[in-house]
Amino acid sequence: MVETRTPAHDDQPLMVADGLGKNYGRLAACRDVCFALYPGEVLAIVGESGSGKTTLLQLLSAQLAPTSGRVSYRMRDGVLRDLNSLGEAERRFLFRTDWGYVHQDPALGLRMAVSAGANVGERLMAVGWNHYGRIRDTATSWLERVEIDTARIDDAPRTYSGGMRQRLQIARNLVTEPRLVFMDEPTGGLDVSVQARLLDLMRNLVSELGLAAIVVTHDLAVARLLSHRVMVMKGGRVIETGLTDQVLDDPHEPYTQLLVSSILPP
């Protein structure tokens, strides 16, 4: 069993968004978003479809260039850099090692036709690992950590169930020990029992590895279980933000009150 790392008392933000906005023609998909994310912190972005959550996630993960404002990220050398100013090599480094990105649809984050072991090993080879035995051992131990039967290591994920695919995608992302993981509706499309297992797993991994994460979800229960802080979005703006239990137990904005009161009791 892996020992939990003591929470980082790092006072330097890992990522800073400043006046971030994105227009599609005349449509402002995302407006004036400001926040600072600290190491080890899990931030949930909630709101209904069309509120700008996914656009924001793409801006933060440098997949989309902002129309206004900037996103800065603290590189491993401790320097805070504007994502827009990074060269191609630096950006690739972030994607390959320092960041993870968990898609709602595992087929987007996995290579469906190659084995599970290769899916995990590929990220290691991308950062220079070349010893087959070590790569396979590390891949095996990660499959165990995400509760996939290691007898299935040589099977391709297209033979896996939805829940297993999602756990494999998480293993593939975490194997390089990233400092920040983006997650886009990580439990969407899974049935409830599978969701609970995945949430429990993600929660433990995030705290054991001291990861920072930005999780987009429309499910407030997911936000409550996984995140420390939450940002509520509506019409491209952040309308309310705070500690997750504060915002969910004592929502101030009319829209947040509507969201919270719309949850069906279990």
Next chain:
Amino acid sequence: MTAMIEILDAEKTFTMHLQGGVKLPVVRGVSFRVKAGECVVLSGPSGAGKSSILKMIFGNYRCDSGRIGIFHEGAQLDLAKAEPREILGVRRSTIGYVSQFLRAVPRVPTIDVVAEPLIATGTPRADARGQAGALLRCLNIPERLWMLPPSTFSGGEQQRVNIARGFISDHPILLLDEPTASLDAKNREVVVDLIDEKKRAGVAMVAIVHDDEIRRLIADRVIDVTSFAAAA
């Protein structure tokens, strides 16, 4: 002596936007101090705002005005104005909270639910589990249940798991919301003993208890919350 909790003129109103913006005043002018080793019991009828005050001290409800001074890591921090990450820091090392109901993550074994606050502050897992087991035993939760998630337990068992989780840390401040509500006489006694132990260790506590007998046993001071009634 430094106050562990120092509340000054705190006020809380709910605005219900979905009900046409109705304002629901909860409490106003809340002011009191709690010293180390002291147990203050909040009294007053249901709906007077006792639980809301506890939630304001825990940073779960936001105050509209006033100050929630918490002695945290050698200095007083105003929780009413603190950043989310400061509040998380306070909860990690300074304030523990035993709510009426257990809100546990599905699938997690009872022993880990109880051990989690210790693990979060860096205690090795084996030690944390050892301490969790000792507390569970003392609260009469049989060992055969420890590896099961508490979701299937009875109300009284869940509450005892909740108490174990709240009492396991060495937090200098402990908030107790009806810790003995669904317990039998034997387990109520155990909780009274645990509270006594915390007092001797210098823990400042604010509690809500409806049982007169328990209140008499644990309260160093009773604060009547109706004096903070915010009837507009």
